[in-house]
Amino acid sequence: MAEKARDIRRRIQTVESTKKITNAMQLIAASRIAKAQARAERARPFARAIGEMIEMLAGEAKSSPLLAERDPVTNVGLIVLTGDRGLAGAYNSNVLKEAQRVAERQRQAGRTAMVTSVGRKGANFFKFRQVPLAAGFSGMSDKPTYADAKTIAKDIIDNYVSGELDLVMIAYTEFLSAAVQRARVAQILPVPKTESDDKKTSGDPSAVFEFEPEPDQLLDALLPRYVETKIYGALLESSTSEHASRMRAMKSATDKAEELIKSYQLRANKARQSEITNEIADIVGATEALSGKK
Numbered sequence: 239m240a241e242k243a244r245d246i247r248r249r250i251q252t253v254e255s256t257k258k259i260t261n262a263m264q265l266i267a268a269s270r271i272a273k274a275q276a277r278a279e280r281a282r283p284f285a286r287a288i289g290e291m292i293e294m295l296a297g298e299a300k301s302s303p304l305l306a307e308r309d310p311v312t313n314v315g316l317i318v319l320t321g322d323r324g325l326a327g328a329y330n331s332n333v334l335k336e337a338q339r340v341a342e343r344q345r346q347a348g349r350t351a352m353v354t355s356v357g358r359k360g361a362n363f364f365k366f367r368q369v370p371l372a373a374g375f376s377g378m379s380d381k382p383t384y385a386d387a388k389t390i391a392k393d394i395i396d397n398y399v400s401g402e403l404d405l406v407m408i409a410y411t412e413f414l415s416a417a418v419q420r421a422r423v424a425q426i427l428p429v430p431k432t433e434s435d436d437k438k439t440s441g442d443p444s445a446v447f448e449f450e451p452e453p454d455q456l457l458d459a460l461l462p463r464y465v466e467t468k469i470y471g472a473l474l475e476s477s478t479s480e481h482a483s484r485m486r487a488m489k490s491a492t493d494k495a496e497e498l499i500k501s502y503q504l505r506a507n508k509a510r511q512s513e514i515t516n517e518i519a520d521i522v523g524a525t526e527a528l529s530g531k532k
Contacts, residue, residue, distance in 0.1 A: 264488035320357035327487035387470035
């Protein structure tokens with residue numbers, strides 16, 4: 239059955255409505271990228287400073303439960319950062335695939351992977367696959383705050399100190415540019431050893447510091463802040479990456495809508511021409527029939 243021009247015009251109107259939505263979402267995501275990137279850049283100096291302070295304290299302190307490496311490692315905590323919403327291209331699927339690979343490697347090593355989901359997309363993903371969650375958080379992917387990171391860090395630190403977790407990693411999306419984002423996994427607990435030990439053995443001169451209060455007390459106060467800062471940085475990187483991925487996805491959808499509209503317009507013109515041809519044929523046929531009767 240031949241297509242009717244009015245049916246195709248209805249499709250064009252539907253696609254045009256969708257195009258307006260995707261274009262608006264593209265503009266909103268583009269406006270949020272700069273703000274999210276600025277927040278991430280403002281957080282980096284503090285992260286570097288607290289990291290340097292921990293480097294100095296680690297060599298002077300006797301011990302800390304957040305620095306001690308455990309052997310054997312039985313339970314591994316995996317924090318997975320995803321978005322609360324979709325329509326962001328491969329943003330969610332890429333980090334979830336990376337998290338799955340890490341969890342599978344831990345299971346092959348005889349360890350138990352305990353997943354903490356941040357974002358509704360991640361929670362739904364693991365729920366669908368019947369993967370039990372150690373904890374779940376949502377409502378913070380669009381504009382994360384330090385309080386959000388503190389909430390996640392408290393839960394993780396408590397489980398690590400109590401011995402429920404022997405190793406903690408975080409899977410997030412690293413923002414490299416508006417066009418490039420990369421899913422990666424980083425260790426959070428125990429706090430990874432820095433280059434301070436290498437500096438001590440290399441023979442290079444180093445400054446001598448006096449600490450007040452004692453290094454152990456300072457380290458116990460700073461290490462939780464360090465974990466919170468690492469999680470906060472990952473949240474900001476993921477948020478920026480989500481906005482960039484959504485902007486690209488919506489731009490692609492808008493471009494596809496424009497192509498589809500052009501295609502439908504050609505089909506509508508052909509259908510209209512066909513209808514006009516049929517109408518002319520009917521008129522000619524009716525005229526000839528009337529002439530024959532006379």
